[in-house]
Amino acid sequence: MTSPSSSSSPKGPKAALADALDRAAIDASCRLPVLLFFGSAIAWLLVGSVFALLAAIKLTTPEFLADHAWLTFGRVRPAHLNAVAYGWSSTAAIGVAIWLMARLCRVPLRHARILVAAAVLWNLGVAIGVTAILAGASNAIEWLEFPTYAAFILFVSYAFIAVWAVLMFRERRPGHVYVSQWYIFGAFFWFPWLYSVVNSMLVFWPVQGSVQAIINWWFGHNVLGLWFTPIALASTYYMIPKILGKPIHSYYLSILGFWSLALFYSWNGGHHLLGGPIPAWLQSASIVASVMMLIPVITTAINFHMTMRGSFALLRTSPALRFTVFGAMCYTVVSAQGSSMALRSLNKLTHFTHYTIGHAHLGMYAFFTMTMFGAMYYITPRLVRWEWPSAFLIKAHFWLASTGILLMVVSLTLGGLIQGIELENPKVPFLTIVAHTIPWLHARSWSGALLTTGHLAFALSFVLILLRTGKQREGPTLFTKERSFP
């Protein structure tokens, strides 16, 4: 069976009703922990957006808020990254993964207390970590800036979540294990492992010199590939068939996609150091792994596309589907771009430029974050038993987010290419290059303003649905019946 639930099997109305009641019971059991993760994720999204705007403005206007050590660019920028990576993205991912696990294990969520404790600890860890960065206690290792005490709290919280996941999995109703569960399982193992190995080799007992850089970028890339990506794919594999009400196109493609991702993504990372002081074989291995990533990406893209075929019209009615499919499409684009960036000829140009930042946002925002928005739009009404009060806010959110991220990626990509081409030419003075990047960086700041406005709309929606404002709508379980989204 290749659909995320048993509802595709032919059944009488009685069985369908029983199924719906089952699902409603599962959703009710998830309410507290999942809403806790969602709510705090959205709060961090807002915090992260503020840091992002500050950093963006500082990059064109260095005197802006320059006299406060806590707000210097070199602190605000990692504060942004960590607030959005650990505060927003990870927290959202955990919330979505918990709900998916419960739905796919087909049993009401148990041991909610473990998850509530994990949520509290997780937020505490992120808050301490971000504050430490602002206070100047950062490790200054990209993606791993949190000092040991904060990292440790995150690790403990994560251990709780992993234990919970294993318990849930063992208590699942017998039957098919759906592809989303493989991804969630992978992610739940990979992340704590990756995080603890890397923290111990870089922070607790740091290894020598440039080996640190290798490990740093192995993490920097694998946290994307083995943590954020699997959760987003798990969500997409669930949402698309679920919302369309038909099974995923091919079971075999999804197996191929999963194992090839596990095999190749984990070998990525070294291409962040092309030409750097690391062994040549390692650079080559990473280039090969990057290019091989085309296999899982193309397989998954075909699988999603074939499932969507004939149903693209639904993108107009279902917000959850629209966000999710937007994310899925960007997954293909960002991955193909990533593979090309590992090639020496292009890497030489883009390596130290804003092009890479554009790529990072295409991945973490256009793909991952949009997918999470989609999932939250689907899941939240089921938890609070109330439909989203305002279609306008959702629409505003979608258009601000999509045009915002488009503007950001285009401006950083073009600005980065110009920067890279000029850096390659030693006759162009450095300050000329700086001057040429500024207009693109201004555009980026504007894109940040669009995204932030979108986040405010989303946060407002979320508060309104929690408060159950507006009038009660019929048939809360099937979002596709929602017609107020033209």
Next chain:
Amino acid sequence: MNRGLTLFVGILATFTLAWAGLVLIPYLQFGRVTDYVSEETGQTLPPPMSGLAQRGHEVYAAEGCVYCHSQQVRGESQGSDLARGWGVRRTVARDYIGERPHFLGTMRTGPDLSNIGRRQSSVEWHHKHLYRPQSVSPGSVMPPFRFLYSLRKIVGEPSADALKLDGLDAPPPGWEVVPTPDAKALVAYLLSLDRSYPLPEAPTE
């Protein structure tokens, strides 16, 4: 795939394989590089960092200089780093053995600093630049680090290490701007950045 165990073993195996390949082997291969004592000069290379420079290394970490500056010089075929005068040779693993954390960096909003101590050896320039980068590099987007300096009333003799600031930056009469210990350490660190010594694996000719 219905077996939790198959899934688990596969997840474990793929990851362990990559960890061994990308972390363990590089670590075994060159995680214990030692410094090199030059036969000609008897000098230990790379030269060990002074305590003050080490402290400056920490300031560099806290202020996030690494988000705008790389410290790695790629070889000729890999970019124009050498042609830009950012070094006389590519940097190699041995250059970094004393650094925790590493500052290889991924971004060049500002120039590479692998050899800044050699390129710009004036303490005064560095202080002026850190105080307000635009005063010496018009059009720079580097942020000012004025919070690493203190404005102080001159009591008796002016301090020997007071900055010689003019124009916009000049303190009011009777006042002076002096570097904090952090600023001094940071500049000592910047001046220590000189990876132009020859190594067997990276000769300078």
